[in-house]
Amino acid sequence: MNSHSSPAIELRGASKVFRTPSGASHTAVRDLDLVVERGEFVAVVGPTGCGKSTTLTLISGLEEPTTGDVLVAGRPVTGIGDTTGFVFQQDAVFPWRTVLSNVMAGPRFRGVPKKEAKRRARDWLARVGLASFEDRYPHQLSGGQRKRVALAATFVNDPELLLMDEPFSALDVQTRALMSDELLELWSGTGASVVFVTHDLEESIALADKVVVMTAGPATVKEVFAIDLPRPRRVESVRLEPRFVEIYREIWSSLGEEVRITRERGAAHAA
Amino acid sequence: MPPESSTLRKAATASDRSRERARTARNRRLLVHGTRVLLLLGLLAAWEGLARAAVIDPFNFSMPSKIWDQISQWALHGTPQGPLWEQIWYTLYEALLGWVIGVIGGVVLGIALGRIRFLADVLGPYIKVLNALPRIVLAPIFLIWFGLGPASKVASAVVLVFFPVFFNAFQGAREVDRNLVANSRILGASNRQVTLQVVIPSATSWIFTSLHVSFGFALIGAIVGEYIGATKGLGLLVSASQGTFNAAGVYAAMVILAVVALLAEGLLAFLEKRLFRWKPADTSTGR
Numbered sequence: 230m231n232s233h234s235s236p237a238i239e240l241r242g243a244s245k246v247f248r249t250p251s252g253a254s255h256t257a258v259r260d261l262d263l264v265v266e267r268g269e270f271v272a273v274v275g276p277t278g279c280g281k282s283t284t285l286t287l288i289s290g291l292e293e294p295t296t297g298d299v300l301v302a303g304r305p306v307t308g309i310g311d312t313t314g315f316v317f318q319q320d321a322v323f324p325w326r327t328v329l330s331n332v333m334a335g336p337r338f339r340g341v342p343k344k345e346a347k348r349r350a351r352d353w354l355a356r357v358g359l360a361s362f363e364d365r366y367p368h369q370l371s372g373g374q375r376k377r378v379a380l381a382a383t384f385v386n387d388p389e390l391l392l393m394d395e396p397f398s399a400l401d402v403q404t405r406a407l408m409s410d411e412l413l414e415l416w417s418g419t420g421a422s423v424v425f426v427t428h429d430l431e432e433s434i435a436l437a438d439k440v441v442v443m444t445a446g447p448a449t450v451k452e453v454f455a456i457d458l459p460r461p462r463r464v465e466s467v468r469l470e471p472r473f474v475e476i477y478r479e480i481w482s483s484l485g486e487e488v489r490i491t492r493e494r495g496a497a498h499a500a
Numbered sequence: 501m502p503p504e505s506s507t508l509r510k511a512a513t514a515s516d517r518s519r520e521r522a523r524t525a526r527n528r529r530l531l532v533h534g535t536r537v538l539l540l541l542g543l544l545a546a547w548e549g550l551a552r553a554a555v556i557d558p559f560n561f562s563m564p565s566k567i568w569d570q571i572s573q574w575a576l577h578g579t580p581q582g583p584l585w586e587q588i589w590y591t592l593y594e595a596l597l598g599w600v601i602g603v604i605g606g607v608v609l610g611i612a613l614g615r616i617r618f619l620a621d622v623l624g625p626y627i628k629v630l631n632a633l634p635r636i637v638l639a640p641i642f643l644i645w646f647g648l649g650p651a652s653k654v655a656s657a658v659v660l661v662f663f664p665v666f667f668n669a670f671q672g673a674r675e676v677d678r679n680l681v682a683n684s685r686i687l688g689a690s691n692r693q694v695t696l697q698v699v700i701p702s703a704t705s706w707i708f709t710s711l712h713v714s715f716g717f718a719l720i721g722a723i724v725g726e727y728i729g730a731t732k733g734l735g736l737l738v739s740a741s742q743g744t745f746n747a748a749g750v751y752a753a754m755v756i757l758a759v760v761a762l763l764a765e766g767l768l769a770f771l772e773k774r775l776f777r778w779k780p781a782d783t784s785t786g787r
């Protein structure tokens with residue numbers, strides 16, 4: 230078995246071409262090469278709409294690459310793996326289920342007995358600070374609380390691979406910083422490998438071990454930066470450190486150019 | 501008054517104000533209900549008066565007092581076809597049975613076609629053709645096939661109920677939030693679990709919308725079926741009254757039908773409220 234020595238995720242020259250309804254083809258990502266080591270927290274940043282989310286759907290098995298290979302734990306991805314967790318940008322909680330039942334959903338789908346599922350769900354609800362909300366329905370919660378439910382529902386499955394698609398982008402700034410800290414805390418015990426897609430460079434530096442900068446769409450990897458800030462980090466304070474600012478400047482010189490290209494293209498479309 | 505009465509007075513004025521508001525709201529409700537009742541009474545009185553003064557022909561148009569007499573006569577002494585409750589029960593039974601069969605068929609097929617693309621592609625055109633047909637013309641055929649008994653009425657109720665329910669269930673299954681489906685698959689749901697635990701719950705609000713309309717359709721199916729040919733039922737009462745130029749009888753059957761339909765509608769609304777506890781209370785701001 231080479232699965233113990235192989236990296237958690239490996240993309241080799243992966244491309245994804247979508248057919249648009251009008252019949253034209255749209256290349257979302259091309260020639261993607263990316264390695265995520267086990268237990269590593271990788272943030273992917275790029276201009277809006279460049280194809281960052283497509284990268285995640287390829288790794289998750291929700292979509293297959295048009296060309297190239299996607300390997301998880303050394304094996305090519307065929308369908309959705311049991312060890313993958315995915316936190317979506319929009320709320321993906323079940324509105325007709327209570328908070329507790331939402332968090333139980335994953336284990337129940339996987340055939341865990343009801344009692345055991347309930348115990349594990351309660352445990353994770355306590356860890357995200359929603360223990361007293363288990364009988365509420367999602368519409369009775371705030372946006373931040375719903376996100377916590379989504380995190381608990383993902384972590385309760387003990388994922389080895391955590392994929393996050395701009396999970397906090399819909400939250401207000403304060404809640405966002407709070408959730409980022411909570412995420413780091415929840416993650417620190419699990420040893421899971423994380424791919425965190427965002428368009429917020431500050432967020433990505435504060436969270437990740439490695440920041441991957443994507444080009445303007447069709448996206449491919451432009452540059453990879455290692456983040457050498459010590460852990461454990463507090464998002465609000467790490468931002469103020471001189472090293473953080475240095476890294477920020479360095480990465481922005483690379484990312485800023487792609488953002489400019491995207492914007493000029495948008496202007497050309499509008500004209 | 502104690503010395504700290506200023507705070508008390510403030511509290512008192514605040515509760516005065518909220519009481520005032522409550523009174524205004526109550527008055528408005530009273531005004532709406534009162535006007536409603538007055539409108540009905542006015543209409544009935546005008547009808548009665550005009551008919552008695554022979555401005556409108558009382559033989560053709562009848563009048564509220566005669567209609568009331570007819571209802572109480574049917575209720576107390578029975579109709580020419582038998583006791584009144586039996587006629588109501590027959591119609592209700594046919595409508596309910598047709599409704600249940602139509603709803604089950606519509607939901608099952610709608611969800612199945614919504615989930616299984618192959619089925620939708622194969623059966624789609626046929627369903628469109630059947631839907632384009634004015635289905636009430638099938639009632640005479642059913643009468644030939646199933647005879648004068650309840651079966652022919654149930655059949656016409658079924659064909660009327662099936663299509664709106666089917667289309668709503670189909671649409672509901674098609675328009676399930678893609679994120680929700682993707683999320684449940686990531687969480688480990690099998691195809692069957694996605695259908696039962698994600699697609700069906702999210703399609704229920706679509707299906708329920710059609711349930712309201714379709715119960716009315718089931719009643720139409722049963723009544724038209726009875727009207728064309730039956731041994732019992734409210735539709736038969738209508739056609740028998742028409743046959744004897746008894747306008748009051750036709751109206752009386754209409755009144756009974758309206759009451760039955762309203763009761764059924766109320767029951768459905770009650771069930772819906774129980775089932776949709778997870779929805780935000782204010783639907784106008786919700787999804």
